[in-house]
Amino acid sequence: MSKVKYYYDPESLSYRKIERKKRTTFKYAAMFILASAIFGFIFVFIASQYVESPKERALKRELQNMQLQYGILNKKMEHAEAVLANIEDRDNNIYRVYFEANPIPEEQRKAGFGGINRYKQLEGYDNSKLITESSKRLDILQKQIVVQSKSLDEIAKLAEEKEKLLAAIPAIQPVNNKNLTRMASGYGMRSDPFTKARKMHWGMDFTAPRGTPIYATGDGIVVRADARATGYGKHIRIDHGYGYMSLYAHLYKYNVKQNQKVKRGDLIGFVGSTGRSQAPHLHYEIFKDGKRINPINFYYGSLTAEEYAELLENASLENQSLD
Numbered sequence: 001m002s003k004v005k006y007y008y009d010p011e012s013l014s015y016r017k018i019e020r021k022k023r024t025t026f027k028y029a030a031m032f033i034l035a036s037a038i039f040g041f042i043f044v045f046i047a048s049q050y051v052e053s054p055k056e057r058a059l060k061r062e063l064q065n066m067q068l069q070y071g072i073l074n075k076k077m078e079h080a081e082a083v084l085a086n087i088e089d090r091d092n093n094i095y096r097v098y099f100e101a102n103p104i105p106e107e108q109r110k111a112g113f114g115g116i117n118r119y120k121q122l123e124g125y126d127n128s129k130l131i132t133e134s135s136k137r138l139d140i141l142q143k144q145i146v147v148q149s150k151s152l153d154e155i156a157k158l159a160e161e162k163e164k165l166l167a168a169i170p171a172i173q174p175v176n177n178k179n180l181t182r183m184a185s186g187y188g189m190r191s192d193p194f195t196k197a198r199k200m201h202w203g204m205d206f207t208a209p210r211g212t213p214i215y216a217t218g219d220g221i222v223v224r225a226d227a228r229a230t231g232y233g234k235h236i237r238i239d240h241g242y243g244y245m246s247l248y249a250h251l252y253k254y255n256v257k258q259n260q261k262v263k264r265g266d267l268i269g270f271v272g273s274t275g276r277s278q279a280p281h282l283h284y285e286i287f288k289d290g291k292r293i294n295p296i297n298f299y300y301g302s303l304t305a306e307e308y309a310e311l312l313e314n315a316s317l318e319n320q321s322l323d
């Protein structure tokens, strides 16, 4: 109970009780509560600067865990970078070399991202550096993977082309010549069987009995199978693509028609002695970009090194051709 207060009233010359108004009481109470609240807030604010709340502790733990995870991610990225570097190295130094493509320059593979700062929204925090570095690393890694993937696409295409090219280029002997005794005359200066004059022999002659099978030496299309070329008699020309053409002359019979597609090893005709020929034999020529070249360089498909050396020696003998 609060004390009862009095005041002196000069008019009535007596002490009178001070009546406190209800509104005043309420005002005092409100001021008291407000003051307590302000002090309370100030106290809590100061305390919070030095004392962690359970929520803060939980957040801190979460943050530490995140940093730890970032550290682990960085280690994994390091590993991925090493694996990718190895693939890039093989790509540049083996695959691209094998398929005669230029290696992809390092700057192109490792190119960053110029222009605007893509990591601006990551700046201004305690962990900015860690997060920015990781993001950058991952971005570069991603780009490198795209570059590598494109390179492999290119190589796959080159491999396919190379396979086609290898199948197309003449690479076997046009007649069965296992013991290598059929090669009669090579490419180069030879004496003419009819005039005995020394002149250029533009192909290789394989002696064989009339009717011996003749095989296509590479994949291609039969562009001619006729006797309308002077000297060659019945002859076949196969266009192999890539600038290569093979020619088979003095045939006895055809086994293919014009515009027919053939594969290496297909039976295309039979040995004969039509045209300007001294005896049954196959006269074989190879053209590259319209020019006749030495067929001796095109038997790698079916000969060992020793056999090839023997054939090479026989082909270089300056003897008489069968034409």
Ligand SMILES: [Zn+2]
Residues within 6 Å of the ligand: 201, 203, 204, 205, 282, 283, 284, 321, 322, 323
């Ligand atoms: Zn010949």
